[in-house]
Each structure stands twice: as C-alpha cells, then as structure tokens.
Amino acid sequence: MPSFSEKVYAIVEKIPKGKVLTYKEVAKKAGRPNAARAVGNILHKNHNPKIPCHRVIRSDGKLGGYNKGANKKREILKSEGFIA
Numbered sequence: 001m002p003s004f005s006e007k008v009y010a011i012v013e014k015i016p017k018g019k020v021l022t023y024k025e026v027a028k029k030a031g032r033p034n035a036a037r038a039v040g041n042i043l044h045k046n047h048n049p050k051i052p053c054h055r056v057i058r059s060d061g062k063l064g065g066y067n068k069g070a071n072k073k074r075e076i077l078k079s080e081g082f083i084a
Contacts, residue, residue, distance in 0.1 A: 004032060004035070007031065008026055008027075008043070009042075009048075009051050012026060012043065012056060013052070015055040017081070018080050018081040020055045020057045020077070020082055021055065021056055021057075022036070022059045023039045023040050023059070024039075024059050027039045036059070040056075040065065043056055046067070053067070055077070
C-alpha cells in the first residue's frame with residue numbers, strides 16, 4: 001500500500017500544464033481531506049523535477065510556498081499559461 005507521500009506525488013505528477021490543484025484538493029484525493037498542511041510539507045521537500053509541485057496552490061487562490069521561491073513559482077505558472 002502506497003504511503004501518503006507517494007499518493008501525493010502520484011496525484012501532483014498528473015496535474016496538466018496550465019492547471020492547478022489546491023493543497024486541500026490534493027489531500028482529499030490522497031484520502032486525507034484534513035491534511036492540506038501535510039501536503040505542503042511533503043511538496044516542500046520534493047526535488048524531483050518530474051513532480052510539478054508548483055502546480056499546487058492555496059485554497060484562497062494565493063500561490064503558497066515553493067522550495068525554489070515564490071517568484072520562481074509565479075514565473076513557471078505564468079509560462080505554463082496559468083495566471084494567479
């Protein structure tokens with residue numbers, strides 16, 4: 001049975017370019033609807049370029065954190081066609 005982290009990575013890996021999910025949506029899809037903060041912590045530790053962590057945002061529409069910096073997250077999302 002996959003760990004919660006593995007489930008989170010599998011969900012985030014499938015987010016298409018130009019689309020985003022919220023931390024809460026990822027948590028819900030991974031089977032733990034109240035674990036949005038845990039999702040953020042998991043993604044902050046990720047350095048695998050195949051997992052597009054930048055495509056996960058806060059429920060209030062703000063971008064949230066990113067392990068390469070908020071400006072980089074904004075820049076990547078903009079280049080993918082998502083304007084926040």
